[in-house]
Amino acid sequence: MDNNRLEQTLQDGKLYRQVNSLIVAHLRDNNLNQAASAVASATMTPLNVEAPPNKLLDLVAKGLAVEKDEILRGVPSAALFDSSIHTGYGSIPAPRATALDFSAMLDTKGSSKSFAKHETRHISEHKNVARCARFSPDGSFLATGSADTSIKLFEVSKIKQMMLSDTRDGSVRPVIRTLYDHLQPINDLDFHPQNTVLISGAKDHTIKFFDFSKTMAKKAFRVIQDTHIVRSVSFHPSGDFVLAGTDHPIPHLYDVNTFQCYLSATFPDTGVSGAINQVRYSTTGALYVSASKDGAIRLWDGVSASCVRTIAGAHGAAEVTSACFTRDQRYILSCGKDSSVKLWEVGTGRLVKQYLGAIHTQLRCQAVFNDTEEFILSIDEPSNEIVIWDALTAEKVARWPSNHVGAPRWLEHSPTEATFVSCGTDRSIRFWKETP
Numbered sequence: 001m002d003n004n005r006l007e008q009t010l011q012d013g014k015l016y017r018q019v020n021s022l023i024v025a026h027l028r029d030n031n032l033n034q035a036a037s038a039v040a041s042a043t044m045t046p047l048n049v050e051a052p053p054n055k056l057l058d059l060v061a062k063g064l065a066v067e068k069d070e071i072l073r074g075v076p077s078a079a080l081f082d083s084s085i086h087t088g089y090g091s092i093p094a095p096r097a098t099a100l101d102f103s104a105m106l107d108t109k110g111s112s113k114s115f116a117k118h119e120t121r122h123i124s125e126h127k128n129v130a131r132c133a134r135f136s137p138d139g140s141f142l143a144t145g146s147a148d149t150s151i152k153l154f155e156v157s158k159i160k161q162m163m164l165s166d167t168r169d170g171s172v173r174p175v176i177r178t179l180y181d182h183l184q185p186i187n188d189l190d191f192h193p194q195n196t197v198l199i200s201g202a203k204d205h206t207i208k209f210f211d212f213s214k215t216m217a218k219k220a221f222r223v224i225q226d227t228h229i230v231r232s233v234s235f236h237p238s239g240d241f242v243l244a245g246t247d248h249p250i251p252h253l254y255d256v257n258t259f260q261c262y263l264s265a266t267f268p269d270t271g272v273s274g275a276i277n278q279v280r281y282s283t284t285g286a287l288y289v290s291a292s293k294d295g296a297i298r299l300w301d302g303v304s305a306s307c308v309r310t311i312a313g314a315h316g317a318a319e320v321t322s323a324c325f326t327r328d329q330r331y332i333l334s335c336g337k338d339s340s341v342k343l344w345e346v347g348t349g350r351l352v353k354q355y356l357g358a359i360h361t362q363l364r365c366q367a368v369f370n371d372t373e374e375f376i377l378s379i380d381e382p383s384n385e386i387v388i389w390d391a392l393t394a395e396k397v398a399r400w401p402s403n404h405v406g407a408p409r410w411l412e413h414s415p416t417e418a419t420f421v422s423c424g425t426d427r428s429i430r431f432w433k434e435t436p
Contacts, residue, residue, distance in 0.1 A: 124175055236281055297334055340356055
């Protein structure tokens with residue numbers, strides 16, 4: 001373990017929390033209560049946080065005075081900060097399209113968009129089933145996890161270079177790290193929103209933290225020992241908290257700095273099996289969602305950790321295998337073992353759209369948006385095909401052979417560009433890229 005790196009990560013987290021506390025206190029003390037509540041909710045900061053009167057104003061005034069003095073002395077402001085983050089990492093490019101307003105659009109046939117053709121390539125394989133994948137927030141890295149307990153980390157730019165026709169001789173190797181530190185299969189992965197930290201959740205009841213900026217580090221530098229199998233993990237947008245969906249019916253919320261675990265005081269009614277298949281934060285962290293084996297989708301308050309809405313029987317009697325928010329946090333996209341993909345309104349719990357025509361009843365199948373949220377991708381298990389719908393019209397616009405031996409068990413789309421990855425029971429990882 002790199003103690004200096006760990007200490008820096010902890011200090012960065014504390015600084016973010018101090019800044020958030022000062023902002024909330026400043027807004028509250030100036031009677032800007034609605035704004036204070038919004039910031040508190042988004043950053044998981046207590047609304048009644050204590051701070052000296054006008055502390056934020058005092059610090060800003062002092063900072064501006066120092067900056068002015070530095071400029072007068074010819075010192076660039078960037079030199080005042082020593083960032084531990086790789087240059088460029090974490091800087092997320094602007095989305096290619098604005099968020100869609102699903103509620104304003106009619107299901108008009110014939111107005112569906114065409115999904116651009118993609119080329120695909122086998123980029124690597126694990127020694128056992130490739131179970132999960134995740135892109136970094138800036139789209140520059142890709143991680144995959146396997147039943148063989150390993151994690152592979154790819155650099156996306158090298159994958160693209162590998163796919164060029166003149167580099168098929170194997171000279172470009174896109175896998176930049178292979179991490180081994182779990183005792184049982186990997187179930188899910190996530191990247192820290194700012195730092196070069198990757199987390200993994202596994203059947204061995206652990207969440208492990210890997211610093212992938214360290215070339216030789218193959219072991220985790222921090223470990224959370226849970227009481228249950230960890231089925232899904234999700235970083236809070238601040239990076240200060242981690243959600244774990246486990247075999248327990250309530251998501252486990254961990255403080256990254258202290259490892260303290262928080263559980264909701266309100267215990268939702270659960271079915272025979274309340275195990276959680278997936279947890280995901282909303283864009284601001286104001287809410288999180290869980291997809292459960294008992295067939296329910298549950299919405300949770302990001303500050304109080306209380307369950308604020310349950311959509312029971314969201315996919316009939318079948319288990320819900322995935323759930324995620326749209327970027328504007330107004331809708332949730334879910335997938336279930338009833339062979340349907342559905343879009344739900346967060347504010348009311350109302351079913352807005354349904355995407356049919358892909359059969360998935362066996363695997364823990366994902367339904368995912370593309371990077372512009374104009375299209376939805378999922379799996380048809382019997383035909384071993386990737387199915388794509390127009391998100392607004394709910395019409396199928398493409399069906400492509402997956403090129404896996406047997407149906408893929410996981411799809412993950414880049415958050416920043418027209419690329420996605422498929423992971424198979426055949427152990428292989430395939431990268432898909434829009435053709436020019």
